[in-house]
Amino acid sequence: MAEVPEVEILVRDMNEQLPGRAIKEVRVTLPEVVRFPEPAQFTTLLAGQRFTHIVRRAKHMLCTLENNLLLEMHCMLHGTLRLYPTHVAPTVETLISYQLEDGAELHFLDRLGYARASAGPMLEVQQKLRLNDLGPEALDPHFSPELLLKVLHGRRGKLKSTLLNQRILAGLGNRDADESFWHARINPLRIAGSLSSYEGEQLCAAILYVLREGINLRGTMTDLSGKRGAARQRRCVYGQGGQPCPRCKTPIIRTMLGQQITFFCPSCQPETINKNAAHEMS
Ligand SMILES: [Zn+2]
Numbered sequence: 001m002a003e004v005p006e007v008e009i010l011v012r013d014m015n016e017q018l019p020g021r022a023i024k025e026v027r028v029t030l031p032e033v034v035r036f037p038e039p040a041q042f043t044t045l046l047a048g049q050r051f052t053h054i055v056r057r058a059k060h061m062l063c064t065l066e067n068n069l070l071l072e073m074h075c076m077l078h079g080t081l082r083l084y085p086t087h088v089a090p091t092v093e094t095l096i097s098y099q100l101e102d103g104a105e106l107h108f109l110d111r112l113g114y115a116r117a118s119a120g121p122m123l124e125v126q127q128k129l130r131l132n133d134l135g136p137e138a139l140d141p142h143f144s145p146e147l148l149l150k151v152l153h154g155r156r157g158k159l160k161s162t163l164l165n166q167r168i169l170a171g172l173g174n175r176d177a178d179e180s181f182w183h184a185r186i187n188p189l190r191i192a193g194s195l196s197s198y199e200g201e202q203l204c205a206a207i208l209y210v211l212r213e214g215i216n217l218r219g220t221m222t223d224l225s226g227k228r229g230a231a232r233q234r235r236c237v238y239g240q241g242g243q244p245c246p247r248c249k250t251p252i253i254r255t256m257l258g259q260q261i262t263f264f265c266p267s268c269q270p271e272t273i274n275k276n277a278a279h280e281m282s
Helices: 004-017 039-046 122-128 145-152 159-164 174-184 197-216 275-281
Strands: 023-028 034-036 051-057 060-065 069-074 080-084 094-100 105-109 116-121 253-257 260-264
Touching: 004 051, 004 060, 004 080, 004 197, 023 039, 034 039, 039 069, 039 116, 069 122, 116 122, 145 159, 145 197, 159 174, 159 260, 174 197, 174 260
Parallel strands: 034 116
Antiparallel strands: 023 094, 051 060, 060 069, 069 116, 080 105, 094 105, 253 260
């Protein structure tokens, strides 16, 4: 699953490999993958352009090109990128192939076909994708318990739904949210604005732990060279419905929160403020 650790790995790998290299030709295999401009314009616009640097914002991969152009790609649930040293024939997973001037090829892949790309002048892409409306990044050095509590303050929605809104906090996907709540011993169905300052500290630390562990293990998917990361697909609670909680052995609950499948331990993560956790602190 492509969540922030997996996307961050791809961005870091691209930053090592792509700056200074130019795109010779672009082939779009699945036209609906290109959000804008029209696929024919997309390929014309990018031909001959040289990569300068690549950054991540939420799950958007933002490739800055010379001439103030931006190529944006989003892996959605299962998309990825692969850089091949020479030409390879596209497969059924290939959505877009970028042939580089030096003969290498960058393939944008997704077996489900949900991944998306867009390109254009930097400001135009930022505006159309509303990138400036995204919330603070969980992996930004300024992320803190105070900032987390500030973005949650007064919000009456469920905690998990609120934190999955990338305009409130950028960086948490479904899997990493469930893992973070379990580590912090906080129920994902709580009201977002109800966290105590202690719980804010616990949740902030848990989010950073989960994201950094995912990145250190290079995610659950393949990197730019095709090497699979070592992070576990199934973790402490995510995908573990009915299995014993690794901490207290209570069966993990699997439920739906809106559109999101959600896993938590009803014992470690009670629906009321966890007095045990508060007691442990003292
Ligand atoms: Zn438990």
